[in-house]
Amino acid sequence: MHVDDSLEEMIREVATLDRADCIAALREFTCPPLDFTDDFLNRQDVDRLRHILLAACLQARKSARLAG
Numbered sequence: 001m002h003v004d005d006s007l008e009e010m011i012r013e014v015a016t017l018d019r020a021d022c023i024a025a026l027r028e029f030t031c032p033p034l035d036f037t038d039d040f041l042n043r044q045d046v047d048r049l050r051h052i053l054l055a056a057c058l059q060a061r062k063s064a065r066l067a068g
Contacts, residue, residue: 010061014054022049032059 005013017025023041026034026049034056041049 010057014050017050019046019049022046022053025053029056031063
């Protein structure tokens with residue numbers, strides 16, 4: 001996922017991710033730093049994981065715009 005993608009592209013990409021891909025993307029996220037435990041992530045359903053990932057992507061996008 002790239003913070004410079006259009007909002008529609010970002011939503012579409014997140015919506016196609018399965019559970020394992022969502023967890024992998026959340027674990028790799030560095031800005032903003034996320035500190036979810038494995039236990040927490042493993043208890044979430046895929047829709048909730050997508051929601052969390054999209055929120056993180058939107059925050060990263062906002063931070064990049066403010067810094068740029």
